[in-house]
Amino acid sequence: MSIPSNSAPQSGSSKWNRKRKLTDWAIDGFLILFGVMMVLPLLMLVANAFKTPQELVSWPPTFIPNNPTLDNLTAVLNDTPLLLWMFNSFAFATLSTIAILATSAIAGYVLGKFKYRSLNIIFLIILATAIVPFEVYMIPLYFQVQSLGMLNSLWGLLIGYLVMSFGIFLIRQNVIHSVPDELLEAARIDGAGELWIFFFIVVPLLRSALGALAVLAFFQAWTAFAWPLIVATTRESYTIEVGLALFQTGFTVDLGKLSAASAIVLIPSVTLFVLLRKNFVEGVAGTGLKE
Amino acid sequence: MLKRKRLLFAIAAILPTLAIFFWVRIIPIGEILRLSVHKWDLLSRNKPFIGLENFRELFADHLFWEALRNTSIIAFGVLLLTIPTAMVISALIYHRTKSRFAGFYETSVFIPHVASLVPAAMAWKWIFDARLGPLNAFLGMFGIQPQAWLFDPTLSLISIIILCSWQALGYAVIIYLVGFKNLPNSLFEAARLDGASAPQSFWFISMPMLKPITLYVSVVTLVSAFNVYAQVFVLASDAQGAPGRQVRVLVLDMLENAFRNYRVGYAASEAVVLLAIVLVLTFIQFTLLREKGARS
Structure with a gap:
């Protein structure tokens, strides 16, 4: 086969x-x-x-709506701040992606190209904590966010998703494999500063790895659930996942509205994925090369 | 002089990241270990040290055992369903790499993995719905009586396993595809010249060669399934027309103890148990890998 x-x-x-x-x-x-x-x-x-209430409860269930209607969509947009929740999720995912890209790129570069023993120890610690699931330490992290007075805010959400151990690992591997030492040395001899080297030599060489990491980071935050559920608990600060999950437990909610809300959420993210599929697959496949 | 400048740059560049990393990873992990041996009821001001008392109480708590049992059943159920399916599907996709539909295969299998958890869980909630769901309608065509998928204790676990496997499959397939692409072609050529059929070379060459990948994917799948929460939250919560039976899982039990019962120390001990499970699984993976390395 x-x-x-x-x-x-x-x-x-x-x-x-x-x-x-x-x-x-x-x-x-x-x-x-x-x-x-x-x-x-x-x-x-x-x-x-797009089904009418009558069609939704008809037996056996139909696959394609008989008389498509937009009522569910308009109703759910009137009932809930769905667009605000989507904006929250989008802002959270975007900021998290930027933070993860920045921290991973710099740390990955330094850990990959600078040979000091203390850096090896740091890298080992980062690798070791990568095993620990977020769910294990999110309760203490919640209290840290609380002590900063950042509950129910975008910044509070962001604190859980500022760094990604795997991202640092991924960039370090890429730095070792695709940034030649000779290039860096040549630039240094020409008198280039370290910062200039990082931004104008290293980062461009890491473009594809950073692209893959960006897609990974974005979807990780976009689909986060347990963390936003405990940190953002006001209706205005919900992310879309939490907003939807709590919305569906309401008593006046019917299947049509739920499906409409879900469709509004699914369509952009799935479309984005199909567009970025190559990047994403590369990023996820990279996680398999850990050994 | 130049050396010193480089060292200064390295320190200055990595320091902010390290500081963040320390604050959002190392401190909370340390805190969870510390809290697990303290009694802290959130409302009370002092946190007395109580040794392993939290764990002693935890191991006598039937809700915890129920959560651990359910979570383990879900995790191993997902493993058993996902890994063999992923192997076969990725072998078939790899075999048809040249097909004009290859992009469609990869994308369609992977979409459930990136679809937002909650909408995806809602889709399945409707499918499993006892009165209106297409699953019962489909089974009805074969004369099978409608089942209360989300209400029956056993069936609700099966429903969660199906949902989680559906989401986990895409990831496993992608990793296996990477594995297949890295296998040496000459081996298959030789096998074919010796008259091995395609299923034979799958079973006797690909499978053993992909063992490290299988181990890796298995551990990742198990660990993420042990952290199952959102799926249960949606499938098993009540919504109009769809009664759900609450399936207690570890993360749910932990959050309930911390934020509903205000027993943070107790919840921390539960998190430590979850950490221990993850560490044991990872340790098993590394041991098996090393054994394999020693033999070859």
Whole structure:
């Protein structure tokens, strides 16, 4: 199964070839079906957003709305500050991405290119804490945010997502592999300052790694749940995930409105992902190279 | 002179990041360990040291055991469902890399992994809905009686496992694809010349060669499943027309103890147990990897 399809068959018999083609078609058919099944729950959710209340409770459930309506969308936008929650999430994710990119780029560069023993120890500590899940230490972190008086604010949210151990690791690996020492030395001999070297030589060489990290960081914050749930507890400060999760527990909420709200959230983030797929896959695949 | 300048730059450049890192990672991790051996009820001013009393109480707490049991069932259920599926699907996608649909395969499998947790969980909540959900409608076509997916104790765990596996699959597939791409081609050529069929070379060559990847993906999947929370929060909460049975998981129990019962020290001891589980899993991964390295 794992034989690459480009390897030419050693026998020229057409029967063998035909059998091989049929197998490939069967595999394609299966994978297409499987792929559709994977996205079907989300597609059905989006379809529900456009159904009338009668259709939503009809049995058996329909897949494509019979008379599409925008009532659910307008109702949910009137009932909830959905756009504000989306803005909160967007601002949180964007600021977190910027912070993670900045801290990872600088720390990754220094840890990758400067040879001091103390830096190795620092790197080991960063690696070791990467194993610890956020959920383990979020309660003390909550009290730290509280002592700063930053509960229910964007800044409070941000504190949990300023650094990413994996990001520092990823950039360090990239610095070691794709920033040649000779280039840095040549620049130093030419009299370039360290800051200039970092911004005009190192950062451009890290463009693709930073791109992958940016997508990872953005989606990590965008889909965060437990942390915003405890830190941002006023209706105005909810992120979209928390806002939606609490909205769905309300008693006057029906499936149409919920689906509409979900669709409004899903469509931009899934679209963004499809556009940035290459970056994202690269970033996630990088996490597998930890060993 | 130049050396000194470089050293100064290195220190100045890394210091801000280190300070942030120290403040948002090292301090809270230290605090959670410290709090776990103190009694702190949030409202009271003093935090007396009580040794392992929190842990003693925790291990006698039936709610904690229920949470630990549910979380473990979910984590291992997700593992058993995700890893074999990911292996087969990634092998098939890799085999069809040249197909014009290859981009679609990768994207469609991965979308659930990046879709926002809460909307995705809502989609499944509707699918599992006992009265209106398409799952019961589908099963009905085969004459199977409607099931109370989100209400029955066993079925609600199964529902959560399905939802979490659906989300975890894409990540595992991407990592396996990287693994497949790094396997030496010559091995498969040799196997094919020796007359091995495709499934044979999958079973006898790819699988053993991908063992480190399997270990890595398994640990990542297990660790993230042990931290399951949002999915349970949505699937198992009450909403109109969809009654849910609360499934107690570790993170939920921990947050409840800290913020509803105001027992922060007690919740901290629970976090330490979660940390211990994660460390043990990681340790097992490293030991197995080292064994493999020693043998080859």
